[in-house]
Amino acid sequence: MPLQDATVQHSLQQMIAHFQAAIAQLKAEINQVCQADFAEQYKRLRSIKGNSYAVATALIETTNGFRDFTSAKALAKFIGVAPVIYQSGKVGITKGINRSGDAHLRGQLYMASLSAIRYNKPCRECYQRLKAAGKVTNVALMAVVNKLLRQAFAVVKFDEDFNPNYQPILRSMA
Numbered sequence: 164m165p166l167q168d169a170t171v172q173h174s175l176q177q178m179i180a181h182f183q184a185a186i187a188q189l190k191a192e193i194n195q196v197c198q199a200d201f202a203e204q205y206k207r208l209r210s211i212k213g214n215s216y217a218v219a220t221a222l223i224e225t226t227n228g229f230r231d232f233t234s235a236k237a238l239a240k241f242i243g244v245a246p247v248i249y250q251s252g253k254v255g256i257t258k259g260i261n262r263s264g265d266a267h268l269r270g271q272l273y274m275a276s277l278s279a280i281r282y283n284k285p286c287r288e289c290y291q292r293l294k295a296a297g298k299v300t301n302v303a304l305m306a307v308v309n310k311l312l313r314q315a316f317a318v319v320k321f322d323e324d325f326n327p328n329y330q331p332i333l334r335s336m337a
Contacts, residue, residue: 200228212279218275232316238312239312241264276305285310
């Protein structure tokens with residue numbers, strides 16, 4: 164048994180408390196900046212059922228206010244939730260998702276998908292359709308993550324609040 168020094172433990176507890184306070188302060192500042200500089204986008208992202216303030220701020224922060232992307236497909240690829248297709252000649256095999264993106268944001272979106280399948284009608288329908296087709300739970304949840312990203316991209320790019328009964332129409336991104 165190693166010896167436990169009370170002074171060292173007290174010092175470590177103080178350091179942990181200091182770091183936790185600094186993290187809380189930084190989170191508050193990030194949230195404040197997002198609400199001040201990207202208020203409209205923040206409001207629109209929060210209108211999507213299943214998105215928390217943490218997911219909304221992380222999306223705004225990672226995508227530079229969605230200015231860095233011209234399509235939802237590019238956004239999904241950047242974050243690492245797009246399916247990867249390996250091709251050789253006429254054979255194409257889908258091998259899961261591309262994990263090259265932000266793992267922390269992907270984890271937040273995964274947790275948001277668990278909420279979205281309960282409260283977001285299009286996400287729930289997508290999840291149920293995939294499960295009925297025999298897909299594994301994690302595969303269906305990653306599809307819901309992709310759907311959440313597409314919803315987030317659409318509400319920001321087209322300046323509309325989330326509508327669960329939305330019927331798609333053809334329009335250009337220009």
